[in-house]
Each structure stands twice: as structure tokens, then as C-alpha cells.
Amino acid sequence: MTNIRHCGHTWLILLLTILLLPGLSARTQAEDDIKAHKTPPQRVRVGVYPFSPFAEYDDQGQLRGMAQRLIAILNQHQQQLTFEAVPVSPKRRYQAYLNQDVDAFLYENMKWGWARRNIDIRASQPYQSGGELYIAQAAPGRDQRFFEQLQQRHLVGILGYHYGFAGYNSDETFLRDNYQITLTWDNQKVLDLLQRGHGDVALMSEAYWQRFVQQNPAKASQFLVSEKYDQHYSHSILIRPQLLGQHQLDNLVREITRRRDFRQLILDYGISPHQ
Structure with a gap:
């Protein structure tokens, strides 16, 4: 009789396990699916x-x-x-x-x-x-008045940039028709052209100029930096x-x-x- 009861309990446990297992598996699978299908960034x-x-x-x-x-x-x-x-x-x-x-x-x-x-x-x-500055090579007798008549100066700037002196018009045809300007690709090339005498006034971001001075303190005195900005932004x-x-x-x-x-x-x- 004891064996019969024991067998009955065993079958009952097995039956409940069989009945509950699909539900447990489904819930586990659903949780795995949520994790697997988490929206990526x-x-x-x-x-x-x-x-x-x-x-x-x-x-x-x-x-x-x-x-x-x-x-x-x-x-x-x-x-x-x-x-x-x-x-x-x-x-x-x-x-x-x-x-x-x-x-x-x-x-x-x-x-x-x-x-x-x-x-x-x-x-x-x-x-x-930030802002854009005017930079020129230092020369005897040259002071801030050098930056007053930009249309009389050969400017050096960057293609595609918007400058305050031109009303933020970046069109290269407009710039070349109205100013003496050489347009290049980046601030380093702008500074190189200025140093080689291929321009009178360079337009340069204040951030670039500050870094240049930090890295080349002995060269800072070779340049005249405008007190006024082409633009603040x-x-x-x-x-x-x-x-x-x-x-x-x-x-x-x-x-x-x-x-x-x-x-x-x-x-x-x-x-x-x-x-």
C-alpha cells in the first residue's frame, strides 16, 4: 500500500512538471527574445x-x-x-x-x-x-591700422568658410570678385602662405592661434594679431x-x-x- 501511494505521488509530480515546463520554457524564451531584440543604438x-x-x-x-x-x-x-x-x-x-x-x-x-x-x-x-582673428606678419611701423582697410589687403582664408568681413557669404566667386583673397584648405596652410609672403592678412580661428602660440612661443613675436575680431561665434x-x-x-x-x-x-x- 505504501508503495502504491509513493508511486502515485511520483506520477503526480511528473505530471505537474510536464504541465508546468512549457510555461516556464516559454517565459524563459520570451525573456531571451527581449534581450536578443533590444533596440540597438x-x-x-x-x-x-x-x-x-x-x-x-x-x-x-x-x-x-x-x-x-x-x-x-x-x-x-x-x-x-x-x-x-x-x-x-x-x-x-x-x-x-x-x-x-x-x-x-x-x-x-x-x-x-x-x-x-x-x-x-x-x-x-x-x-x-570662439572667434576669428586677423593675423599679419610683424613689420617696422606696422600696427593695428594695418587691419582697417581689408579691401586693400591680400587676404588668405579657407575655402567654404563664412567670414564676417564678407557678410558670411562663403561663395568663392563672390569673395574673389570683391576681395583680393587666396582660399586654401586649413589653418596651417593659411599660416604657411602668410609666412611665405603670399598674402597680407590671414583669417584664423582664435583657438588655432592660441594653440600655435602655446606650441611655438618664440614665433609669436613674428606676427601682428588684430585686436578686433572678424567675428565672434x-x-x-x-x-x-x-x-x-x-x-x-x-x-x-x-x-x-x-x-x-x-x-x-x-x-x-x-x-x-x-x-
Whole structure:
């Protein structure tokens, strides 16, 4: 009799196990499916054009400068988006965006052609300040008056950049028709042309000039730097509106600018946070 009861209990346990096992397996499988199908971060292609020291490319075409480090900070801070750099030229950055080859830009400003072209792109609150200076070679008797009549000077600037003296019109035909100007590709080439006497006044980002002086203090006295600026500007993140709402974008900027690695970044380059 005891054996019969024991066998009965055993069969009951086996029956319950058989009945419950599919439910347990289904729940485990559902949990595995959720984990396996977790929404991956959305890819954001950041258009990066040479803009020293914010974005520079080495001889192997590898991105260097502040943009590289800011992209790393953005990726470390959040998991919703994955930012990656895509090389573009400053002149063709608008078309690259319209063609959906890129989705965002760092160290950018709506005044630099975006608003005038009425392009649908969202700008974050500013996170960094900067400006463009006039640089000339020092010479006996040369002082700040040298920068007063720019139309009488041979200028050296960068193709695709928007300068205050020209009303932010970056069209190279307009610039060459109205000014004596040589347009090249980056700040280092601008400075090289000035030093070789291929121009009278170079236009250069304050950030690049500060770094040049830090790295070459003995050469600073060879140049005359304007006290007035060609322009003051603020930097924002520009991004495709479908990727982030305005509130999300501004929150992201607020969060990253509070981070120690961002503060170290601007300190390393002698840059000013947004004032």
C-alpha cells in the first residue's frame, strides 16, 4: 500500500512538471527574445571637415582634434545614439546633409549657411565660444591700422568658410570678385602662405592661434594679431530633427558640458566655454 501511494505521488509530480515546463520554457524564451531584440543604438554620422583645432586629419586620414574627443564623450555618456565621424568638405557639407550622407555636425553655427539655405536641421543650445582673428606678419611701423582697410589687403582664408568681413557669404566667386583673397584648405596652410609672403592678412580661428602660440612661443613675436575680431561665434551641435527633439538635444548638451572630460577637453585646447 505504501508503495502504491509513493508511486502515485511520483506520477503526480511528473505530471505537474510536464504541465508546468512549457510555461516556464516559454517565459524563459520570451525573456531571451527581449534581450536578443533590444533596440540597438541609432547610428549618427557626424560630418567632420577640417577646422583646426576642432577637427584635423593626420597624414593617414585619421581624425584628430577636439571633434574626435567630443564624439567619444558623446558615446560614453548615453546609449541611445552612436556617433561616428564621416569626412566631408566645408563647401559641400550642406549637400552631404541633404543627400543624407551625414546626420549631424559638431562645432557648427546656424549662421554659417544653414539658416540662409533654409535647411531643416536642429541646433542645440551653444556649448562653446570662439572667434576669428586677423593675423599679419610683424613689420617696422606696422600696427593695428594695418587691419582697417581689408579691401586693400591680400587676404588668405579657407575655402567654404563664412567670414564676417564678407557678410558670411562663403561663395568663392563672390569673395574673389570683391576681395583680393587666396582660399586654401586649413589653418596651417593659411599660416604657411602668410609666412611665405603670399598674402597680407590671414583669417584664423582664435583657438588655432592660441594653440600655435602655446606650441611655438618664440614665433609669436613674428606676427601682428588684430585686436578686433572678424567675428565672434558660438558652437552648437546641429542634428537631423528626426533623431532628437529640441529638449532631448539641449539636455544632452547640458549633461556633457558638466562632465569632467569635457572640461578637460576645452582646458587642453585653451578654449572658452560658452559665455
